[in-house]
Amino acid sequence: MGEGGSMESAPIRAAEFFAGIGLVRTALERVKGAQVQVVWANDIKQAKRDAYAANFPDAEDHFIVEDIRNIEAPDLPPGIELATSSFPCIDLSLAGNRRGLVGEQSGMFWEFAKVVKGMSPRPSVILLENVHGFATSHGGKDLTAALASLSELGYSLDVLAVDARHFVPQSRPRMFIVGIQADKLPRQARRGVPPISDVRPAWVQAIHEKHRETLDMHYVNLRALPEGPKDLDGFVETEVSSDLWWGEERVEAFVGSLSEVQKARFDTLLAADTISYRTAYRRTRQGVSTWELRKDAIAGCLRTTGGGSSKQALVRLGRGSQAVRWMTPREYANLMGAHDYKLLAGTPNQQLFGFGDAVVVDVIEWIGNNYLLPVLRPAGPE
Structure with a gap:
């Protein structure tokens, strides 16, 4: 030219x-x-x-x-x-x-x-x-x-x-x-x-x-x-407000909903010498709401948030300590490869929806x- x-x-x-x-x-x-x-x-x-x-x-x-x-x-x-x-x-x-x-x-x-x-x-x-x-x-x-x-x-x-x-x-x-x-x-x-x-x-x-x-x-x-x-290192927020983590009663309900296979997986991670993260989805099995942990250490497919069953929870386990919370918009952004994306508009739920749909x-x-x-x-x- x-x-x-x-x-x-x-x-x-x-x-x-x-x-x-x-x-x-x-x-x-x-x-x-x-x-x-x-x-x-x-x-x-x-x-x-x-x-x-x-x-x-x-x-x-x-x-x-x-x-x-x-x-x-x-x-x-x-x-x-x-x-x-x-x-x-x-x-x-x-x-x-x-x-x-x-x-x-x-x-x-x-x-x-x-x-x-x-x-x-x-x-x-x-x-x-x-x-x-x-x-x-x-x-x-x-x-x-x-x-x-x-x-x-x-x-x-x-x-x-x-x-x-x-x-x-x-x-x-x-x-x-x-x-x-x-x-x-x-x-x-x-x-x-x-x-x-x-x-x-x-x-x-x-x-x-x-x-x-x-x-x-x-x-x-x-x-x-x-x-x-192979894991969530660098993608999860390790420093978040303590208010985001679920209370003891809610965590107990989470653990109580796990199947025997899921509970065994949970207990193995709980007793480990290192802290690890797993993601979990809520499923309905035979009309009963249950939680399921992923076998591997990565996240399940992020979805558009239209209710509790579509939101993904983060589980932190190890050294006898257990903690559960919903994943944050920043974690959704990171998992979509958008670490630098500015979360300046919309409600947290709108942000989760936007990333789940992207x-x-x-x-x-x-x-x-x-x-x-x-x-x-x-x-x-x-």
Whole structure:
């Protein structure tokens, strides 16, 4: 290019659909080798926009609080190269109602596709994120319909899966769809069925196999995922107000609800010579509310807080000492890879909800560095 600078140095203009509290943007801004500039973001909840604005002051210029059903392609600024979409998972999740893409929430995928269809030119790359249940919803028909609709918009598609536990001490498996305009496919893209790897286990490979003849599919070989932390060190708050820890009677009720297997696990940790942390969820078993400790030392999947059963508790055990409390918003932020996120807006419950409904920063950053950037800003001649 001329005096305006090379394409390699030009900012990547991005649009963040279902932006939530802005963790996709947080991740994209960490991508090395190029500046990613979010020029448009949208969510329906004002509380999420407030949290976003507390961390990104330019939200006033580009964050639109609106139902996506009221968004039209001309509402977006021109020149968008990357569009991200973490559309609602409640109708696809095993913990949800499994209504699939006809559901009120997860059906918002079609609204995203409608907006992309009307964009001219369309984004070179799209990145979608959702739960693994998307792959099995309605016997796989929902995913097939979604992939077909994106293929009709000119995108070659790749599917991969990443569990956030490779980056943070949280079990959070998610699937991703990367769509690349067919004429922008990088030289490292391959046709056919990808080999099994940590980002493409057998069930993901089967998706590629199923659609290889009917849809425009590709894959890109990616580096192995990192090992990931094995415990909560550096992610939990060790110095919090004593008022947050539950009283003796409530702790006794917690311990009393544990099954024999759970109680044995609890007692082993209690008698240990070192202090350790475990996370716990409240479950309903045969109509009875019980608590369950994780076997490992990482957190369970953080959820949107809609009641006690969706909130995660932190248990501190060792040297004969036991203590239990709810996890804090800062701990939720840390477990989502957002250690520096400012907790300046909303109530604690709104903050927990925002993080439980978000993406893990490190995962998106890894995909950005290893997949999106080489496509949008290739290092050498194609």
